[in-house]
Amino acid sequence: MRRIFAAFAYEDVPRKGCWWDKTCEMPPTEVLEGSRRVQVAIIGGGFTGVSAALYLATAGASVAVLEAQDFGWGASGRNGGFCCLGGGMAEDAELDARFGRGERIAFRQAEKSAVLFVENLIRRYRLDVDRHSQGETELAHRPKDMKTLQARAARIFENYGVEPQIIEKSDLEDQGMKGGPFFGALTVPLGFGLNPRKYLAGLVKAARSAGAQLFRRSPVTGMTRRDGLHHLTGPSGTVIAEHVIVATNGYSSEDLPDWLAGRYMPGQSTVLVTRPLSKADLEAQGWTTDQMCYDTRHLLHYFRLMPDGRFLFGMRGALLTGPRAEAAARRKVRQDFESLFPRWAHIESPNSWSGMVSLARKKLPFVGEIPGLKGVWAAMCYHGNGVAMGSYAGRLAADLALGRETGECPSVMRAPLARFPLGRARRALMPPLYAQLMLADRV
Numbered sequence: 001m002r003r004i005f006a007a008f009a010y011e012d013v014p015r016k017g018c019w020w021d022k023t024c025e026m027p028p029t030e031v032l033e034g035s036r037r038v039q040v041a042i043i044g045g046g047f048t049g050v051s052a053a054l055y056l057a058t059a060g061a062s063v064a065v066l067e068a069q070d071f072g073w074g075a076s077g078r079n080g081g082f083c084c085l086g087g088g089m090a091e092d093a094e095l096d097a098r099f100g101r102g103e104r105i106a107f108r109q110a111e112k113s114a115v116l117f118v119e120n121l122i123r124r125y126r127l128d129v130d131r132h133s134q135g136e137t138e139l140a141h142r143p144k145d146m147k148t149l150q151a152r153a154a155r156i157f158e159n160y161g162v163e164p165q166i167i168e169k170s171d172l173e174d175q176g177m178k179g180g181p182f183f184g185a186l187t188v189p190l191g192f193g194l195n196p197r198k199y200l201a202g203l204v205k206a207a208r209s210a211g212a213q214l215f216r217r218s219p220v221t222g223m224t225r226r227d228g229l230h231h232l233t234g235p236s237g238t239v240i241a242e243h244v245i246v247a248t249n250g251y252s253s254e255d256l257p258d259w260l261a262g263r264y265m266p267g268q269s270t271v272l273v274t275r276p277l278s279k280a281d282l283e284a285q286g287w288t289t290d291q292m293c294y295d296t297r298h299l300l301h302y303f304r305l306m307p308d309g310r311f312l313f314g315m316r317g318a319l320l321t322g323p324r325a326e327a328a329a330r331r332k333v334r335q336d337f338e339s340l341f342p343r344w345a346h347i348e349s350p351n352s353w354s355g356m357v358s359l360a361r362k363k364l365p366f367v368g369e370i371p372g373l374k375g376v377w378a379a380m381c382y383h384g385n386g387v388a389m390g391s392y393a394g395r396l397a398a399d400l401a402l403g404r405e406t407g408e409c410p411s412v413m414r415a416p417l418a419r420f421p422l423g424r425a426r427r428a429l430m431p432p433l434y435a436q437l438m439l440a441d442r443v
């Protein structure tokens with residue numbers, strides 16, 4: 001596996017301290033031994049891979065998931081738990097120019113379908129995921145950002161068919177959002193917060209019950225095609241399949257398959273979780289809502305008060321990787337937490353961790369067949385919003401592998417990933433971009 005961050009980013013240290021690990025066990029899975037023949041083999045045991053496996057097994061297909069570490073070891077087991085709209089970063093005007101208004105709306109509707117898809121899975125499999133929040137709220141971090149939010153609100157109905165709510169600064173107190181340094185907000189009534197590990201554990205259990213074979217500690221180290229079949233090899237076994245779904249997102253490799261080289265940009269995000277806050281703590285800060293929120297910065301902060309009283313706060317992570325960069329990222333998330341919520345500066349945050357998301361050059365997620373590799377599909381690049389979109393993209397990729405053209409996968413998501421400039425050195429593009437965004441967030 002050729003990867004573009006140093007080995008540290010793919011080891012256990014960045015995820016050490018992840019709060020979710022303490023909240024539930026992953027159902028037991030085996031290590032692959034020997035050879036198996038299935039219809040569909042899936043690389044990666046996060047939301048994308050496991051959702052695809054559940055869908056395929058339920059449809060009667062034979063399916064195996066190969067996960068290099070443990071299920072949920074990647075971003076799916078260590079994210080902020082915002083089950084929300086999103087998946088791409090391209091603005092409406094950009095989508096209209098590239099694909100036309102109709103395709104833009106189809107993509108926005110897919111974002112909504114992704115949230116409803118997760119909601120249905122939770123209901124169907126009776127998953128206990130500590131759900132809360134009525135949609136999601138974006139908070140203006142500068143007075144002038146209220147104009148941006150008003151412009152966004154005007155497009156919400158067209159895109160998602162729901163009515164948003166603009167909250168003026170003077171009304172933030174009524175919403176339990178008085179204490180933050182914000183100038184108003186926009187709430188979109190779609191999405192909710194969840195415990196991502198409990199959600200994934202529920203999917204793993206359901207996929208196993210439906211007949212999917214799930215293998216942990218089973219990295220795929222080679223992929224070849226012989227006699228029309230794909231052979232996925234690892235240290236202790238091989239899976240032979242008619243179709244392969246690559247579901248490795250931010251933990252992808254340049255050579256699995258080779259086509260991916262240069263076509264995804266892993267980026268880090270860092271999160272902290274406080275000790276449970278008391279009623280007095282909440283009132284002291286003036287923040288009592290359990291609404292999941294983020295701010296209007298390009299390099300945004302995301303935060304939510306969870307049902308157990310703990311507060312989760314996250315932001316972009318380090319550009320570099322290694323023990324020093326990781327420690328600095330954790331210091332920075334703590335510093336920003338204290339600056340946005342100063343009355344909680346004394347509140348301990350015993351848990352913090354980092355993980356990898358994935359960006360695409362054209363700022364859109366991809367679900368489709370890998371050009372030149374018949375029967376190999378990929379679903380990835382959710383731009384830090386993959387709880388809902390990753391789950392849904394896994395299902396969409398599964399449909400494609402089954403040969404079902406349901407028309408549900410918008411053409412916006414079918415456009416193959418374009419290459420970034422600079423190949424393996426493409427991470428050099430990020431520092432100037434972050435500097436530019438930081439400046440735009442300040443002025």
Ligand SMILES: Cc1cc2nc3c(=O)[nH]c(=O)nc-3n(C[C@H](O)[C@H](O)[C@H](O)COP(=O)(O)OP(=O)(O)OC[C@H]3O[C@@H](n4cnc5c(N)ncnc54)[C@H](O)[C@@H]3O)c2cc1C
Nearest residue numbers: 044046047048068074075076079080082220355385386387
């Ligand atoms: C700190 C953080 C906070 C986030 N917060 C949110 C949020 O609040 N809301 C939201 O919507 N999104 C959030 N995200 C993004 C979201 O978590 C991801 O988009 C989503 O989990 C991607 O799921 P996935 O299954 O595609 O990939 P992952 O969950 O990353 O899984 C990929 C898996 O592939 C495995 N793998 C890689 N190579 C191989 C191989 N060769 N063989 C076998 N296995 C392999 C890895 O071990 C890994 O487990 C966050 C991400 C991070 C890191």
